[in-house]
Amino acid sequence: MSMPKKFGLNIFIGFFCGFLIWSLSNSVVGTSEPWDAEGVAFFYYPLSLLLAGILSALPSPKHFLYGCLGIYLGQTVQIILFQADGPLWLIGAIYSLIFLLLSVFGGLIVYAINRYSST
Numbered sequence: 628m629s630m631p632k633k634f635g636l637n638i639f640i641g642f643f644c645g646f647l648i649w650s651l652s653n654s655v656v657g658t659s660e661p662w663d664a665e666g667v668a669f670f671y672y673p674l675s676l677l678l679a680g681i682l683s684a685l686p687s688p689k690h691f692l693y694g695c696l697g698i699y700l701g702q703t704v705q706i707i708l709f710q711a712d713g714p715l716w717l718i719g720a721i722y723s724l725i726f727l728l729l730s731v732f733g734g735l736i737v738y739a740i741n742r743y744s745s746t
Contacts, residue, residue, distance in 0.1 A: 637694035640694060641696065642700050692731070
C-alpha cells in the first residue's frame, strides 16, 4: 500500500469512527449529545474518542493527525446532518474540537509504540 493510500485510510477510519460516536450516542447513553451523559455513561464519549484515535492511527501511525482530522470531520458532519437545531450546532462543533485532544492522545500512543518498537 502506498503512503497516500495509508493516510487516506487514516482519514476514512477516523471519519467513520467520529460519525459513529455521535450516531450511537442516543442508543448507548440516552442523550443525543454524548457529553451530556451521566453516571457511568459519562465515560462513553472520552473513551470512544480515545479508541477512535487509536484505531484511526493504525494504518499509518506517523500520520495519526490525519485520523484525528477524520474523527473531527465525521463528528461535525453528523452534528450538521442530524443534530443541527439552529445555531447550537456550532457550539457542538467547538466542543468536539476541544474533546478531540483525547483522540490525539490515542494516536500518539500508537505512534509511540510503533516508533519505539521498530528501533
